[in-house]
Structures are given as structure tokens and as C-alpha cells.
Amino acid sequence: MKVHAIQTGFVRIKTAQVEGRGHGLRRQLAIFTDRNWTDWLPIYAWVIDHPDGIIVVDTGQGAHLLETGKSLHPYIRWEAGFRIDREAEIGPQLRALGIGPRDVKRVVLTHLHMDHDGGLKHFPHSEILVAPGELRSASGWAGRVRGYLPNRWPSWFDPAPIHLTPEPFGPFAASVRLTRAGDVVAVATPGHTASHISVLVQDEETTFFLAGDTSYNEHLMLGGKVDGVSADDRISSATLHAIKSFTQSQPTVYLPTHDPQSGVRLANRRLVGTVEPTVQAA
Ligand SMILES: [Zn+2]
Secondary structure, three states: OOOEEEEEEEEEEEHHOOOOOOHHHHHHHHHHHOOOOOOOOEEEEEEEEEEEEEEEEEOOOOHHHHHHHHHOHHHHHHEEEEEEOOOHOOOHHHHOOOOOHHHHEOOOOOOOOOOOOOOOOHHHOOEEOHHHHHHHHHHHHHHOOOOOOOOOOOOOOOEEOOOOOOOOOOOEOOOEEOOOOOOOOEEEEOOOOOOEEEEEEEEEOOEEEEEOOOOHHHHHHHOOOOOOOOOOHHHHHHHHHHHHHHHHHEEEEEEOOOOHHHHHHHHHHHHHHOOOOOOOOO
């Protein structure tokens, strides 16, 4: 089994989205008044090359997001910027790895924000798994008002519901196995969205934690810092606490979608709580 990182271009957002300020609606509105942008952050998707078949987790962004300046939605129009070209979409990058559209058995979406579902069109032959609550939140006009782009889903998009059962997996209250061996498991990580899930890949002693947007980077997770978009900061806080306690109970490589360190962390299998060795100049 091997996990590959696919970087589908970059996004930049307001600093008040990365680390929330205040509580409730005020925290969410702070994104709109904040004048400070982050640096360009990566948008990762993940490929699990598993004996049961290839599983893709999230699909990254699509070049259509370069047109967000035309959107009527204030968040999409003003509060996020994207950088991508067509060759950086997930489809061409998978082909470069020798993986064609029919080779991907399943696609699991941590949530349906536009930089996670933007590459769906590349997977017409795969089973696509989405949490039912997430699909409800994202669908129709109500979804568009919430900042999702259901109008950009491929016409054939009809995902299968991923039903997490109330079977705890470590500190996570609900989970479901995605492989026969039980070495790939989806767990409930609510907060960033109410039905957000993460995917855990267990390779011998190491767990690769494909975290979606539970936090924008590892440092914020360890500090328990809730982002600026979570509707309920208590729920987000509990999830961050659960992730931290999981990473303290077993060797874990934590891989958020937008953490600039996620790619190198995966390549080096760098565990949470250890420091990247600094390279000495010769
Ligand atoms: Zn998101």
C-alpha cells in the first residue's frame, strides 16, 4: 500500500479563516472584514494505492475556479483566490502516475467545498462516497447560499452515501471501514463542516491521517485553534482535541489539505510531535 500526494494548484484565503477570531457568527463574519491574505497554500488530494483497489480522497480544485470573480456569492467572489492550470487538475496528474479513470475504484470526499470536489469530472467510472449530511448541506440553492458549487457538479454526479456507524475508532465517535482488512477507515471529524470526515490509512505501525480541512495546518491542530468557517466552535474544538489525542496514542502523519508541509511530511513519513531535521549548509 502506498499513499501519493497530488497537489492541484494553490489557494489563498483570509488569515481570519485559517485561525478564527471570536465566537459564532462574529467569527465567520471576521473573514469578510479581514484585509490580510495568507500566502498561496497548496490544495492536496490523496491517492491510496491499496490491494482492494485505488481509493482517491478528495479531488482538489478545477480550472473553472479561475472564474470565481464572476460569482454573485460574496465569499467566492472576494474572499478566496485560486491558481491552477488544466494540467494540474487531478485527472492529468493521475495519468502521469499511470492511473487511468477506470483504475480508481472509489473516491471519498472529506466534504464538498469547491477545492475538494473541483476534480469530480475526472471520475465518471468510480464509486463516489459522500456523507449524507454533507450532500444535503451542499445541494440546491441552499447549498449555493452556503458557498458550495453544486451547479459545477458533473451531470452524472450521484454519490453513494457513506454511513458512519456509532462504532468508536479511538477518540472518534463514528467510523466505517473502507477496506476488507480494515486498514483504511473513515472517521467523523465534524467542525469545519457539520458532516466533515477524515480518512485514516494504517500502514503497519504508522497512521496517515488524511485530514481534509479539520485544520489548515498541524500547528493549529496541536494548538486546538478553530478555523473561521466552523459553524460551532465547540464541536470543532472537540474534534481538534480528539485528533491530537489520537496522534499522541499512535505514530501518526497528519496531512491537512492546505498545510504547506503536507507533501514533504508524507514523503518523509514525519510523525506528529517530531521536528523536521534541518539541513545543514555544507
Ligand atoms: Zn473546506
